[in-house]
Amino acid sequence: MSDFTHLPDFLIDEAVEYKTLVSEFENGAEQRRRKWANPLAKWTLRFNNRTQAEMAEVLDFFKSRFGAFMAFTWTNPNDSFEYTVRFVEDSFQFSRKAYGVYDFECEFVEVK
Structure with missing residues (x-):
């Protein structure tokens, strides 16, 4: 079972990221190198019109991971696959937004 189990609103934004090193020479030529063999996935999860208790649970989870410091597992509801993310x-x-009503979002990046 995943560590992060809170269900976000749909749609979840997904992205794929490569790391390319570009060296530019004095004559204008460029040399490009792939730094990663495989891309990393990124997700943006949005939580709208949530109670203060729901927001506090996600905030406590964030604090327990010291922000971006510690990785955890999360199951992507779009493909039902479990990822290690931070x-x-x-x-x-x-x-x-109103008394006891909150909006927030989280961004995850895949950890290899």
């Missing part, structure tokens, strides 16, 4: 940022932002 938070992209070391900050957690949320907005209070």
Whole structure:
């Protein structure tokens, strides 16, 4: 069972990222190298109109992982595959829309 079990709103934004090193020479020529053999996946999960208790649970999970420091497992609801991920940022932002109603989002990046 995954460590992060909170279900986000749909749609989940997904991205694939490669790391390419580009060296530019004085004559204008470029040399490109792949730094990673395989791409990394990234996801943005949005949570809208959530209760204060739901927001506090996700915030506590974020704090327990020290932001982007520790990896954890998460099952992507789009493909039902479990990934090892970490938070992209070391900050957690949320907005209070009304009394006891919050919006927030999390960004995950795959850890290899």
